[in-house]
Each structure stands twice: as structure tokens, then as C-alpha cells.
Amino acid sequence: MNAGEGTVPTGMLAAAAATFRRDVALAFRRPGQMLQPVVFFLIVTTLFPLSLSPQLSQLRDISPGILWVGALLSSLLALESLFRADLEDGTLEQWVISGQPLAVQVLARILAHWTVSGLPLVAAAPLVGASLAVPASAFGTTMLLLGLGTLCLSGLGAAGAALTLGSRRASVLLSLLVLPLAMPILIFGARGVDLAILGEPTRGPLLLLSALTILTLSLTPWAAASAVRISLE
Amino acid sequence: MATWTWFHKLGSPPHVYRIAGRFAPWFGWGALLCIVYGLFGGLVLAPPDYQQKDAFRIIYVHAPAAWLSLSCYTAMAVAAFVGLVWRMKIAHAAAAALAPVGASFAFVCLATGSLWGRPMWGTWWEWDARLTSQLILLFLYLGYMALRSAHDDLQRADRSSAVLAIVGVVNVPIIHYSVYWWNSLHQGATVMKADRPSMPTEMLVPLLVMFLGFTLFQLWVLCTRLRAEILDRERNARWLQEQLREGA
Amino acid sequence: MTAPTQTGLQVQGVHLWRGERHVLRGVHLDAPLGTFWHVRGPNGAGKTSLLRVVAGFLWPEDGKVVWNGQETRHLGDEFGAQMACLGHEPALKADLTARENIRYLVGLRRAVTDVELDAAFSRLGIAEHADRPTRMLSAGQKRRAAMVRVLLSDASLWLLDEPFTNLDVAGVELFTGLLAEHAAGGGVVLATTHQPIPAPGVRTLELA
Numbered sequence: 257m258n259a260g261e262g263t264v265p266t267g268m269l270a271a272a273a274a275t276f277r278r279d280v281a282l283a284f285r286r287p288g289q290m291l292q293p294v295v296f297f298l299i300v301t302t303l304f305p306l307s308l309s310p311q312l313s314q315l316r317d318i319s320p321g322i323l324w325v326g327a328l329l330s331s332l333l334a335l336e337s338l339f340r341a342d343l344e345d346g347t348l349e350q351w352v353i354s355g356q357p358l359a360v361q362v363l364a365r366i367l368a369h370w371t372v373s374g375l376p377l378v379a380a381a382p383l384v385g386a387s388l389a390v391p392a393s394a395f396g397t398t399m400l401l402l403g404l405g406t407l408c409l410s411g412l413g414a415a416g417a418a419l420t421l422g423s424r425r426a427s428v429l430l431s432l433l434v435l436p437l438a439m440p441i442l443i444f445g446a447r448g449v450d451l452a453i454l455g456e457p458t459r460g461p462l463l464l465l466s467a468l469t470i471l472t473l474s475l476t477p478w479a480a481a482s483a484v485r486i487s488l489e
Numbered sequence: 490m491a492t493w494t495w496f497h498k499l500g501s502p503p504h505v506y507r508i509a510g511r512f513a514p515w516f517g518w519g520a521l522l523c524i525v526y527g528l529f530g531g532l533v534l535a536p537p538d539y540q541q542k543d544a545f546r547i548i549y550v551h552a553p554a555a556w557l558s559l560s561c562y563t564a565m566a567v568a569a570f571v572g573l574v575w576r577m578k579i580a581h582a583a584a585a586a587l588a589p590v591g592a593s594f595a596f597v598c599l600a601t602g603s604l605w606g607r608p609m610w611g612t613w614w615e616w617d618a619r620l621t622s623q624l625i626l627l628f629l630y631l632g633y634m635a636l637r638s639a640h641d642d643l644q645r646a647d648r649s650s651a652v653l654a655i656v657g658v659v660n661v662p663i664i665h666y667s668v669y670w671w672n673s674l675h676q677g678a679t680v681m682k683a684d685r686p687s688m689p690t691e692m693l694v695p696l697l698v699m700f701l702g703f704t705l706f707q708l709w710v711l712c713t714r715l716r717a718e719i720l721d722r723e724r725n726a727r728w729l730q731e732q733l734r735e736g737a
Numbered sequence: 738m739t740a741p742t743q744t745g746l747q748v749q750g751v752h753l754w755r756g757e758r759h760v761l762r763g764v765h766l767d768a769p770l771g772t773f774w775h776v777r778g779p780n781g782a783g784k785t786s787l788l789r790v791v792a793g794f795l796w797p798e799d800g801k802v803v804w805n806g807q808e809t810r811h812l813g814d815e816f817g818a819q820m821a822c823l824g825h826e827p828a829l830k831a832d833l834t835a836r837e838n839i840r841y842l843v844g845l846r847r848a849v850t851d852v853e854l855d856a857a858f859s860r861l862g863i864a865e866h867a868d869r870p871t872r873m874l875s876a877g878q879k880r881r882a883a884m885v886r887v888l889l890s891d892a893s894l895w896l897l898d899e900p901f902t903n904l905d906v907a908g909v910e911l912f913t914g915l916l917a918e919h920a921a922g923g924g925v926v927l928a929t930t931h932q933p934i935p936a937p938g939v940r941t942l943e944l945a
Contacts, residue, residue: 263891264848265818271845278833278841285832346826347842350886353792354845355818415656419649423639432635433653436628437660440667447674468663479656482573486648488794576796642756725757 271356272364279368294376297330301384312389319388320449323398324405324442326384327377331406332434334373335413336420336427338365339484343421348484358481366414366477374406394452397462401452404465405445411472412437418483440468500577503728506719509712516709523702530695538692544608549696551601553703554594555619558626559661561591561707565633566658569651581647582722584654585637586714590707592630598623618672622665629657643722742806745769746791746894746925751800753786760786761797766942768927770893773920773936776929778944784929785825787944788896791927792822804894818846821892823900827883831872835863835882838871843889857885862911876903884912895919897928910935 266274283290304322305315315322342348351361381402382395390398416434420426448461531549538545565587572580602620603613614620636653640646723729746768753761760783768774776784789795791802793809793816802809809816829838836854843849858867861881866874874882880903887895895916901909909932916926917936928934 266845266847274841274844278830278837281837282830282832344826345830346824346828347830349792349794349822349824350828350842350845352794353817353820353822354842355814356845357814415652419636419653420639422645423636423649424641425639429635429639432628433632436625436632436664437657439625440660440663443667443671447671464667471663475659476656479652483649483652485794486645486652488789489645489648489796644756 266356268356268360271354272360275361275364276368276371279365280371283368283372290372291376293330293334293373294380296333297326297377297380298384300329301326301388305388316389316453319385319390320446320453322388323381323384323390323402323449324446327381327402327406328409328435328438328442330377331373331409332413332431334369335410335417335434336430338369338414338417339421339487340417340426343487349488352485352488358484359477362414362418362480362484363473363477366410366473366480369414370407370410374403374410377406378403390449390453393455394449397452397458398449401445401448401458401462401465404462404469405441408441408465408469408472409434409438411469411476412441415476415479415483418480418487421483421487441465444468500575500579502579502582502719502723502726503732505579506716506729506732509716509719513709513712513716516705516712520702520705520709523698523705527695527699527702530691531699535692535695536689541609544605547601547605549699551598551605552696553699554598554601555623556700557703557707558591558595558598558623558630560704561587561594562626562629562654562661563658565591566654569654573648573651573655578647578722579719581651582718583711583715584651585647586711586718588630588634588637590710590714592627592634594703594707595623595627595630599627616672618669621672622668625664625668626661629661633657743770744806745772745804746927747803748787748791749801749803751787751790751797751802753783753790753795753797755786761790761944763800764944768925770923770925771920773917773926773934773939774928774942775934775939776927776942776944777931782944784944785898788822788898788927788929791894792820792896793817819892820894820896821887821890823883823887823895823897825898825902827879828886829871829879829882831870833871834868835871835874835878835885836867839882839885839889842886847891849889853889854885857888858882860888860915861885862907877905877908880904881908884915888915893924895924895926895928897926899930900928901930901932 301322304318308314308318339348342351352358354361378399381399382392385395385398386392413430413434416430416437419433420429423429444461444465448458448465451458451461527549532546535546537543565584568580568584568587571577572584599620602617602623606615606617606620607613633650633653637646637650640649720729746766748764748766748768751761751764752759764783764787766774776787778784786795790797791809793802796810804812804816804819828842829835833841835858839857840849840854854867855864858864861884863874863878863881863885866878866882871879871882880900884900887897897916900912900916904912913934913936916928916934917938920926920938
């Protein structure tokens with residue numbers, strides 16, 4: 257019977273790596289879709305100068321807030337579809353019965369999602385920063401903080417996206433669930449950018465945000481995995 | 490195996506329905522007594538505060554509401570965890586019954602805080618750390634209830650919202666401390682302190698009685714709402730129809 | 738831990754409720770290794786639900802599912818690895834080729850070589866379509882590609898929900914042959930379909 261008695265079973269990390277590679281490859285086959293969050297980021301951050309004032313000195317004071325709110329909303333935009341297609345085409349079922357721990361698969365999905373949606377935002381940060389009078393000396397820290405923050409949000413968003421699978425009006429609901437949980441990210445992140453603009457040490461917010469990211473990524477995959485199982489019930 | 494059967498009896502809807510029905514009046518009357526006494530003691534007997542004058546008296550409603558909105562969320566998460574891990578449907582019903590109660594307390598806490606802020610700060614809303622984290626807690630409740638109502642299938646609604654409650658309860662302390670951290674950067678220490686050590690006895694006793702009264706009130710509402718949840722969920726069950734026929 | 742006994746699949750008194758509907762009312766099934774089961778019944782009789790209970794996606798209110806002497810809910814991920822499912826949806830990504838899709842899905846379970854893939858694709862008669870994006874395949878070809886995954890999965894329990902949908906006559910014959918062969922080789926096959934399954938030794942489970 258069994259076509260391949262004595263075949264080599266795939267290890268947990270190899271399976272996770274395969275999922276990561278496939279997700280990234282899939283995203284690159286639709287580059288237009290992949291870049292939508294960045295374009296949204298650019299547009300949202302343009303709204304603020306237009307609605308407030310074109311004076312750079314004024315914009316500089318509120319630029320951390322604009323950057324962070326823009327980045328959070330943009331990455332939220334891409335999160336809704338995190339598991340939806342996989343639920344509809346049956347891939348989630350295959351994940352559950354693949355013999356691999358589901359939470360590790362979910363973690364691979366989170367990392368892949370961040371690579372294709374979070375990293376472009378980080379790359380666009382200097383551009384947005386420059387338009388908001390953020391000094392070039394603060395770019396490095398800003399990018400680092402945004403990278404951590406979007407990664408953390410991808411973790412939270414994965415849990416949110418999995419919970420809203422199979423529900424009505426999922427995109428609004430997702431923001432409702434995830435944004436309150438994301439407030440600490442916003443607080444630490446914006447404070448860090450603020451300090452970087454002032455040229456003060458940013459160690460504190462950086463460490464706090466890193467700790468938060470590690471905690472989030474070690475807990476939310478489990479929550480998302482149980483939510484995925486619930487969605488198959 | 491004895492504990493297991495006890496656990497299942499504890500979780501059986503008819504049993505819970507009966508127990509909740511038996512305890513509800515005790516909680517209800519207890520709450521009424523405590524709240525009447527606490528309000529009288531707090532609003533009439535207690536002397537005015539030397540700084541805030543009579544405005545401080547809002548604390549008799551504000552502080553118990555703040556405490557209960559938080560304890561409700563914790564209780565909800567515990568119930569959700571039990572329901573998720575042991576697949577105990579009654580625990581999900583309890584979590585569902587608790588959410589609107591906690592949300593209302595969070596709202597009362599915000600409303601009274603805002604009323605207090607008008608004479609004290611001269612504004613209806615101040616981005617004070619305590620109030621801000623209450624506001625986020627209210628958002629968490631609203632998200633929980635929204636997720637619950639977005640699922641058509643009751644079982645899926647129960648289990649998804651349970652996961653959310655657990656994620657939320659892990660986050661609550663993080664949100665709390667990050668908001669305090671944020672607030673301390675932007676302004677000095679907050680004016681409002683519920684736990685001042687120097688509170689005289691005639692102020693403190695009514696406050697403690699109010700805490701007790703609000704807790705009993707919460708238990709009474711929980712019992713009543715839980716019975717309503719059970720009625721809704723078990724409407725086709727035989728035991729319930731027999732019970733209703735007996736006129737119990 | 739004792740070594741698992743090779744007793745195949747047992748479904749014991751499974752009751753399942755979906756909301757207010759009592760879908761499965763005490764279903765029993767004893768499927769030792771080497772048996773091929775045709776799960777039949779009118780629409781809404783719970784054929785798909787039964788398969789999903791066996792797969793572990795649904796938790797029955799009462800009763801249990803036993804695989805080789807152990808209750809499946811205690812087996813966890815280990816049980817998943819011994820099972821292959823073919824559902825209504827083929828789990829294929831439209832933007833990837835059939836080969837990329839299958840290599841990934843089988844690859845989650847075990848290392849798979851190009852030779853094995855080629856052999857399986859030609860066995861299912863879609864060798865020349867293996868390197869086309871899945872979006873360009875017909876529904877029947879997608880179903881065949883999904884069957885490649887089942888074939889290569891190394892699983893001994895096959896659960897197939899309406900496997901013959903969208904297949905032509907030759908396809909039905911081909912699939913039936915593969916299922917019978919798997920059962921004859923010591924596996925267990927559970928398939929739901931409305932059509933009769935033209936193979937010798939097929940046992941029937943009728944759901945009302």
C-alpha cells in the first residue's frame with residue numbers, strides 16, 4: 257500500500273520554511289496587490305499636512321503620530337485576507353492534517369506576511385519621514401521601530417484575522433478587535449520616533465517594543481491556530 | 490473520577506439554572522441594602538473633602554464601577570478559558586452573560602469620571618491615564634461583543650470570542666502599564682487618587698460597602714442573565730420544558 | 738506506551754448537533770485495514786459531517802473515533818499525518834503550477850522527489866498539465882491534481898468527499914481503481930458519493 261514506505265518525514269522547521277517560501281512566492285506573482293498597503297500608507301500620510309498645515313515646523317511635532325497611525329492602518333489593511341483564501345480553497349484543512357504543529361505554520365505565515373507587507377512600509381518610511389520634516393538622523397531608528405511595530409501588529413492581526421474567519425463584515429470587525437490591542441505598540445513606537453527626532457537616546461522604547469514583539473509572536477500563533485481550528489468546525 | 494462527575498454536574502444547564510435561581514434573590518437584596526447604605530453614608534454622612542469639597546463623592550460610584558469593569562473582564566476570560574479547554578457550554582454562556590455587564594460598568598466609570606472632571610479639570614474629558622485605560626477596556630468589550638454577534642453559529646461564536654477574551658486579558662495589564670507610561674511622559678502625576686492612604690474612616694467605610702454592594706449587584710445580574718442565556722440556548726431541551734410546565 | 742494495534746478505523750456511537758439540527762444520530766462504523774467504504778445517503782444526511790468528524794475537524798457531542806486502537810482526539814497531529822483528505826475544494830493556488838502546489842502540500846508531510854511527482858502526475862493522466870498554472874486547468878484536471886496529493890501523501894486512511902465530481906467516465910474509473918488498490922494494499926478508504934462505486938468488495942454505510 258503506502259506508496260513510499262521509508263520516506264523521510266518533513267521536519268517542523270522545514271515545513272515552516274516551505275510555507276514561508278510559498279507565501280512570499282505567491283505574493284510576488286501579484287506585485288500590484290502586494291504594494292497596495294504602501295500606496296495606502298503614502299496617501300494617508302499625505303492627508304495630514306493637507307488637513308492640518310503645510311508648515312514643516314508644526315508637522316515635525318506630530319510626525320511620529322502620523323507615521324505610526326498611517327503604518328498601523330496600512331498594515332491592518334493587508335491583514336484581513338491573511339487566512340481567507342486558504343479557508344476557501346481548503347488549504348487550512350490540509351495544514352491541520354499535515355501532521356505539522358499548526359501554530360508553527362501560522363508563525364511562518366505571519367513572518368511571510370510581514371516580509372511582503374511590513375517591510376515595504378519600513379522601506380517607505382524615510383520618504384514619508386522626509387515629507388514630515390523628520391531629520392535624516394532619525395531615519396534609522398524610525399525604520400527599526402516601524403519594523404518591530406509592524407511585525408508585532410502582524411502577530412496580533414493574525415489572531416484577529418483567524419477569529420473573524422467565517423463572520424460577516426470581517427474587515428471592520430478586524431479593526432475593532434485589533435486596534436485596541438495595538439495601542440501599546442503605538443505608544444512605544446511613537447515615543448521612540450519622538451525621542452529619535454529630538455536626538456535623545458531611544459534605548460527604552462526600542463527595548464520595550466522588542467519585548468512586546470517577542471511576547472506577541474510567542475503567544476498569538478497559538479491563539480490564531482485555535483481560531484483556525486474553530487473556523488473549520 | 491469523583492471530581493470529574495462533580496465538574497460535569499456543576500456544568501450541567503439544569504443544575505446551574507436552579508442554583509442561579511436560588512442565589513439570585515440573596516445577591517439582589519444584599520446589593521440593594523449595601524448600595525442604599527453606602528450611598529447614604531457616602532453622600533450624606535461622610536464629611537466633604539478638604540480639597541475637592543463635595544465633588545469627591547463621585548468616587549462612591551466611580552471607583553466600584555472601575556473595579557468591577559476590570560474584574561468582569563477577568564471573570565469573562567476565566568469562563569472563556571474553561572469553556573474552551575473543557576468544552577463546557579455553560580462557561581461560554583457565563584462569559585456571554587458577563588460581557589454587557591462589564592461594558593456597562595466601564596461606561597459608568599467613564600461617565601462619572603467625565604462628570605467629576607468638569608468641576609475639577611474644567612473640561613469634560615482629560616487624557617488621564619486611568620480614564621484612557623478604561624476607555625480602551627470599553628473598546629475591548631465592544632470588540633468582544635461585536636465578534637460574538639458577527640457569527641451566526643452559536644458554537645463558533647462561543648469559541649472564537651473565548652479566544653479573543655483570553656488574548657485580551659493577557660493584553661490588559663500591558664495596555665494598562667503602557668498607558669500609564671505614556672501619560673507620565675506628557676504630564677505630571679494624576680490628580681485623582683482613589684487609594685489615598687489618609688482617607689478618614691467615615692469616608693472609607695461607605696466606599697468599602699459600595700464595593701461590596703456593586704459586587705453583589707454584579708453577581709445578581711450575572712445570575713439573572715445566565716438564566717436568560719440558558720433559557721435561550723436550551724429552549725428545546727426536555728428538562729426545561731418540564732420545568733416550565735411545573736411552573737417553577 | 739503500548740504499540741498501536743493495527744485495527745483500522747472505528748466510529749463508535751457518534752452523535753453530532755449543528756445548532757438545533759441532530760445531524761449524526763449514533764453512527765457506528767467498523768473499518769478494519771484493507772476495507773473500502775462507500776458512505777451513502779440523501780442530501781443533508783450528514784455524509785460530509787461524518788467525514789469531518791473522522792478527520793477531527795468537528796467534535797461530536799457524544800461517541801468517539803478510534804484509529805488503530807487509540808482515540809483520535811488524543812492522537813493529535815500524529816493522526817493527521819496518517820490521513821489524507823480530498824474535500825470539495827482542491828486546496829490548489831491558482832497562481833502556482835500544479836507541480837508547485839503538490840510539491841508544497843506533500844512536502845509538508847514528507848520529502849518528495851521529482852521522479853515521484855512525475856510518476857504520480859502521469860498516473861492521473863495530467864503529466865502534460867503539471868507545469869501549467871492551476872488557474873488554466875479545468876475542474877476535472879484540478880480534481881486529478883488533488884488526487885496526486887492524496888496518492889503521494891503516505892497516509893493509510895483516505896477520506897474523500899464526493900471524489901467523482903467533475904470527472905469524466907474515464908476519470909471515475911481511474912479514481913475507483915486507485916481507491917480499490919489503496920484498500921487492497923491495507924489502507925482504509927471512506928468515500929461519499931451519490932453514484933454507485935463500480936468496484937468489487939466495496940462496503941456500504943447508509944446514513945439516513
